Amino acid sequence: MVPVSYYLILSGILFSCGVIGFLIKRNIITIFICIELMLNGVNLSFVAFAAQWQHLSGQVFVFFVMVVAAAEATVGLAIIIAVFRTRETLNVDHVNLLKL
């Protein structure tokens, strides 16, 4: 039996990778992937705890997260395509129209 702490450390590493990638990457697609990475890092911790406590709610929660992530991916990709069409760039630093 692998101790739960291993899963949590892996989950933390995945989440941190997501955060760091989100902060340092400029390409919107990459940023998007980083968001998925963070979500899945969190999912891992949910299932780890669910296994530890023999409780189904953790598993169920993961399904919810996946559904939301799928929906988010659809909307997000649509936005990305719209941004690319109008701005002809995928660099987030150039998407700053709201700035004064």
Next chain:
Amino acid sequence: MTPSLHLWLIPILPLIGAAINGFFGRRLSRQTVCAVALTFCGAAFLMGLYVAARFSSLELPHAEYLGHWIRSGNFMVNFEFYLDQLTLVMLLVVTGVGFLIHIYSVGYMWEEGGFYRFFSYLNLFMFFMLTLVLAGNYLQMFIGWEGVGLASYLLIGFWFTKDSAASAGKKAFIVNRIGDFGFLIALFLLIKHFGSLNFSQVFSSIAQQPAETAGVGLLTSIGLLLMVGAAGKSAQIPLYVWLPDAMEGPTPVSALIHAATMVTAGVYMVARSHVIFEHAPNALTVVAIIGTLTALFAATIGIAQTDIKKVLAYSTVSQLGYMFMACGVAAYSAGIFHLMTHAFFKGLLFLAAGSVIHAVGGEQDMRKMGGLRQYIPWTFMTMTAATFAIAGFPPFAGFFSKDEILARAYEANPAYWFIGVTTAFITSFYMFRLWFMTFFGDYRGREAAQHSHAPAHGHGHGGHGDPHESPMIMLVPLMILAVLSVIGGWVGIGGRFEHFLSPVFGEGATAVATEALSRSTEITLIVISVAAAVLGFYLAYVLYLKRPELPQKIADSLGGLYQAVVNKYYVDEIYADLFVKPLVDGSTRILWHGVDQGVIDAAINDTADGARHVSDSARQMQSGNVRSYAGWVAVGGAVIIAYMIWMGVR
């Protein structure tokens, strides 16, 4: 209890006319506007006649109560109308002359822009003037008093795109405000000491008090403050300066407001308050002195004016001075008599002058007129009647009223009489000067027109061709007023007018008066005043018809004195230096630059600057960079987690 005459209808009718023309006049045709204005003004006149017809059957004074207005503790003010002989005279003069001038205005203003506005204001004026005349208490009178000031302001500035007209309107309004201030304080004193503003209540409680013969007591103060108000409204020294400038308004306005009716409101008010003045002889003396001085002072200025309306304006100031002189020697009925005849002949003079101005295409300078009697014979004839009336030739109207005043002044103090006769002589001189310069000699307008093609006033009549007679609609009011100027004074023969007013002013005073002067003295006085008028006529004849080169020589030999008269004794300049300039400078330097810009504006600007500086630095956070926002979110999340861990550890 006498039956109600619905006196409230009299002022309300013109108000309805003013409202219709004011709100909808822009969309109505000129004919409709005229019909509305004339109908409502005429209806008021008919009501006036109806009141006059029912007058003998009334129990006087007749008061009509409409409702409460102010009720505060024991102090009450009602909406009420008050009718006695004095009111009736004023009512008929105001509605009658007012209606004639309305008719005349149709012709005079026909080609002007803002036609409906003019008639709306004119009807509004009638409303306020009738409110003033019919008021049953001082506060209601004050509404009318302020309202006629407003109408006067609006009408003086009728051609508001002209700078001089706009500022003349403001001047009239502001100078009147000074007088109104005095009037208001007098009202406050009345409220404080008598607890009422109702005429009959105030007068009956004052009548029980002894007269204040020495010093300045309560009644004297009230009298003097009322006189301040009257001096403002009726253009007496020292507040007369607005009236000559008020000639910037259309000529019918000058006739109606600044000659016949509004400016006599002060005289009416003093006569109405005669009980107060009778109990304050010192205040009455001040009234007489102010009136006498104004009469002389304004008449002398009138000699050297070249603008036909300015001559008439100073003449109005001077004649108002006569009325105050009469009130000041307690000859109120003589003052009101002169008020009435003056309304006829001065209204006529202004209307005829308007007709002259109309004829010569907007020119007002008498030096560019002359010989007009062959071009405009009807205007000439009516103006002649008015000129003889104001100069005091028998049997014209002015003779009777002026003679009455002079006789009563002689009886009170021969000094008043002497100045009065001198003024009568000067009046006759400058009026005939105007008459000769305008109607006799050769027409001087053509050369003048060749020298300068620009029309002198933005009048829109077009100054081309020979002078032309005015249309019938303007001439008929002139003729009616001319007839009144001739026969209007006959009501005073044998003291009938005085007797009619005696219930208001007291039978006793008049009875003594007629006894006091012996028949021979009276005849001597009449002869002297007629001689003064004839002398003025002769002098004007010599100077302005026989030897037209003489006036210039005389003017040159007088030098500085003549300059002073031409420049109206520099009174406007003195007032400007004494009051206006310090006020403007003080306002500019201290209030504007100091308080407004230095304190108020500075505080607001500094607050705004501070806010901008703070937000400039705070703004840096909102970089617009998506990743920096994400960074902030991450930092925030990290801080919260760190806090939770730390709290958990504890």
